[in-house]
Amino acid sequence: MTLEFTEAEEAFRLEAREWLAAHNPGRLPSMDTAEGAAAHREWERTLASGRWSVVTWPEAYGGRDASLTEWVIFEEEYYLAGAPTRISQNGISLLAPIIFGHGTEAQKERYLRDMTDGTLVWAQAWSEPEAGSDLASLRATATQVEGGWRLNGQKTWSSRAPFADRGFGLFRSDPSAERHRGLTYFLFPLDADGVTVRPIDQLDGTPGFAEIFFDDVFVPDDDVLGGVGDGWKVAMSTAGNERGLSLRSPGRFCAAADRLLDLWQADPQPHLRDQVVDAWIGAEAYRLYTWGTVTHVEAGGSVGAEGSINKLWWSDLDLSLHETALSLLGADAELAGRWVDDYLFSLSGPIYAGTNQIQRNIVAERVLGLPRGGR
Amino acid sequence: MRFGRTPEQHAFSEALDDLLGAADVPAASRAWATGDHSAGLKLWQRLAELGVTGLLVSEEDGGLSASAVDLTVAFERLGYHGVPGPWIESVAVAPRLLPGTPDAELLARLASGEALVSVAPGTRALDADVAERTYALGATLRRAEPGAERTSVDPTRRLFEVTAGEEIATIDPAPALDFGTLACSAQLLGAGLRLLDDSVAYVKQRTQFGRPIGEFQAVKHLLADVRVALDFAAPLVHNAAVELDAEAPTAARAVSAAKVATGDAAYLASRTALQVHGAIGYTREFDLSLWILKVRALVGAWGTPAEHRARILESLVEAR
Numbered sequence: 001m002t003l004e005f006t007e008a009e010e011a012f013r014l015e016a017r018e019w020l021a022a023h024n025p026g027r028l029p030s031m032d033t034a035e036g037a038a039a040h041r042e043w044e045r046t047l048a049s050g051r052w053s054v055v056t057w058p059e060a061y062g063g064r065d066a067s068l069t070e071w072v073i074f075e076e077e078y079y080l081a082g083a084p085t086r087i088s089q090n091g092i093s094l095l096a097p098i099i100f101g102h103g104t105e106a107q108k109e110r111y112l113r114d115m116t117d118g119t120l121v122w123a124q125a126w127s128e129p130e131a132g133s134d135l136a137s138l139r140a141t142a143t144q145v146e147g148g149w150r151l152n153g154q155k156t157w158s159s160r161a162p163f164a165d166r167g168f169g170l171f172r173s174d175p176s177a178e179r180h181r182g183l184t185y186f187l188f189p190l191d192a193d194g195v196t197v198r199p200i201d202q203l204d205g206t207p208g209f210a211e212i213f214f215d216d217v218f219v220p221d222d223d224v225l226g227g228v229g230d231g232w233k234v235a236m237s238t239a240g241n242e243r244g245l246s247l248r249s250p251g252r253f254c255a256a257a258d259r260l261l262d263l264w265q266a267d268p269q270p271h272l273r274d275q276v277v278d279a280w281i282g283a284e285a286y287r288l289y290t291w292g293t294v295t296h297v298e299a300g301g302s303v304g305a306e307g308s309i310n311k312l313w314w315s316d317l318d319l320s321l322h323e324t325a326l327s328l329l330g331a332d333a334e335l336a337g338r339w340v341d342d343y344l345f346s347l348s349g350p351i352y353a354g355t356n357q358i359q360r361n362i363v364a365e366r367v368l369g370l371p372r373g374g375r
Numbered sequence: 376m377r378f379g380r381t382p383e384q385h386a387f388s389e390a391l392d393d394l395l396g397a398a399d400v401p402a403a404s405r406a407w408a409t410g411d412h413s414a415g416l417k418l419w420q421r422l423a424e425l426g427v428t429g430l431l432v433s434e435e436d437g438g439l440s441a442s443a444v445d446l447t448v449a450f451e452r453l454g455y456h457g458v459p460g461p462w463i464e465s466v467a468v469a470p471r472l473l474p475g476t477p478d479a480e481l482l483a484r485l486a487s488g489e490a491l492v493s494v495a496p497g498t499r500a501l502d503a504d505v506a507e508r509t510y511a512l513g514a515t516l517r518r519a520e521p522g523a524e525r526t527s528v529d530p531t532r533r534l535f536e537v538t539a540g541e542e543i544a545t546i547d548p549a550p551a552l553d554f555g556t557l558a559c560s561a562q563l564l565g566a567g568l569r570l571l572d573d574s575v576a577y578v579k580q581r582t583q584f585g586r587p588i589g590e591f592q593a594v595k596h597l598l599a600d601v602r603v604a605l606d607f608a609a610p611l612v613h614n615a616a617v618e619l620d621a622e623a624p625t626a627a628r629a630v631s632a633a634k635v636a637t638g639d640a641a642y643l644a645s646r647t648a649l650q651v652h653g654a655i656g657y658t659r660e661f662d663l664s665l666w667i668l669k670v671r672a673l674v675g676a677w678g679t680p681a682e683h684r685a686r687i688l689e690s691l692v693e694a695r
Contacts, residue, residue, distance in 0.1 A: 004377075261691055264688075277691075285632075288378070291376065292610050295377050309603050360592075360596040360599035364599045365595070372590070373586075
């Protein structure tokens with residue numbers, strides 16, 4: 001480690017490391033099962049009790065007012081410790097920044113605290129049967145009624161929805177407006193009258209996906225997030241988070257590359273040597289790229305379309321790293337276990353948060369400046 | 376925490392771009408390939424005035440005592456503009472080899488750009504015909520005599536077999552080799568960036584089926600992948616320089632990672648550039664060929680990808 005950190009940052013790292021060493025429960029059952037969801041909520045409670053669940057948030061909301069640098073340090077330590085993936089990720093990294101930026105004071109009071117300790121787990125409800133990466137073609141509707149709105153239609157591929165408490169998503173509130181306009185961002189309870197959640201087993205066999213059907217579901221005006229008709233603008237500020245810094249910590253890939261080295265050392269197969277080394281180089285490049293991004297952001301810069309570059313890298317890295325592990329395992333690669341679980345998860349990377357084809361279009365058009373149009 | 380270039384380093388990079396962008400570097404390269412060094416040496420002198428040749432030479436010897444990070448800033452731009460000559464040998468390697476040897480008197484003239492030297496990390500030395508002195512670098516440092524010329528895939532790289540002669544110092548060659556490898560990585564990164572820039576410009580103006588080919592998704596996706604590969608190779612180069620400056624125990628591994636990643640990224644950039652340019656890219660008359668051929672040569676120079684991957688794995692296993 002030659003990146004230089006301040007004494008305060010090193011102290012923060014040490015505090016995180018020690019706390020994690022004392023409290024980390026290790027691997028929990030998949031959060032996309034009832035038993036796993038309960039265990040993960042419990043872990044969120046423990047994290048919150050140590051004030052480690054939302055380190056960058058203001059202290060008033062259970063955070064530590066940590067800098068971006070400290071946050072990445074925490075994430076490095078978190079994954080090095082082998083701590084569980086976070087069931088509250090959707091809420092904390094996708095919804096909370098929007099509530100902080102666009103929410104009313106009442107919404108902040110109502111939702112933020114309960115998000116920090118696993119009391120309130122959120123499901124993202126963006127995709128629809130005919131709208132995946134093409135979010136602007138959403139069809140689920142919101143109709144204004146006295147005191148609020150009636151939601152109708154269907155969402156799908158909603159991760160965590162079978163075990164979550166509430167959802168957030170976009171609905172078409174003005175059918176006569178253009179594709180990107182007339183969308184409004186709503187927060188809604190998953191156990192409300194008229195809501196039907198139908199779990200769908202994922203490729204890994206867990207029931208983590210769900211379809212959500214809305215049949216005249218009433219949502220009060222208080223649960224409109226941002227302005228009526230501003231849903232697209234509001235949602236795009238989270239799409240950047242999902243593809244960029246917040247979702248995939250480098251520590252996760254560094255830890256996986258480390259486990260891959262264990263596997264290699266146990267059975268060093270010469271024809272796989274280059275792939276093992278490339279996985280390590282890929283994780284190292286990702287770690288360093290992230291520190292470059294942190295430096296840029298802390299100096300007042302922003303992450304725009306570059307978030308798509310980031311997403312392409314980690315999703316391809318995740319997949320190739322796990323494919324290499326399965327190659328090393330040989331015939332045993334088909335046996336259920338951690339490598340197979342993580343491999344199956346890595347298969348979803350190039351699909352969710354906007355497919356990698358869409359990301360390449362974004363990089364080409366917004367970073368390289370190539371002309372739009374023509375598919 | 377801060378991980379990135381300083382405003383001074385950005386300004387240095389821009390100054391190099393201003394100078395090299397205004398010079399006709401491709402013409403100098405083509406002349407250099409035929410053994411006519413005049414335009415290339417003029418360029419050498421002008422870059423010396425900007426301090427490039429003295430970056431790693433100590434201030435006592437008239438150099439700048441600059442950092443390895445500064446070195447990568449310069450070599451990235453040399454690669455971007457395709458500048459010919461024994462730059463790695465004279466600017467990145469010799470200043471790490473000669474202090475304390477009987478040839479230390481050369482350092483001041485290296486810094487001022489008056490002297491060029493070549494160093495053979497293996498059996499061949501680049502541009503030994505224009506070098507005042509040629510060295511063979513093994514477990515000891517020896518002066519060397521250039522012999523038969525060998526033809527490189529990149530005609531601007533004039534290679535000569537060397538015969539090692541008088542030993543002038545017993546040294547550990549590794550640190551100097553690491554500086555050469557780092558400079559080569561930065562050059563590869565710069566060449567890759569140039570290939571991408573030229574490809575982007577070309578696909579915006581080249582039309583087929585009534586549209587610029589840059590509108591086609593297949594073309595967009597190829598170029599997006601090049602952008603991704605280069606963007607993730609760059610921090611490895613920066614980190615390797617930071618680690619060399621700090622004499623970190625993992626510096627050699629960091630240098631190897633930078634070399635593998637920049638070689639892969641620049642090679643992808645060259646293959647993609649050729650593909651999107653079509654037949655014009657396959658000609659020698661079109662300047663793109665200068666970078667396509669240089670990248671192929673540099674991928675194997677200063678340690679092959681296989682050698683560097685082996686070094687990385689060895690270091691990772693040792694550290695456990």
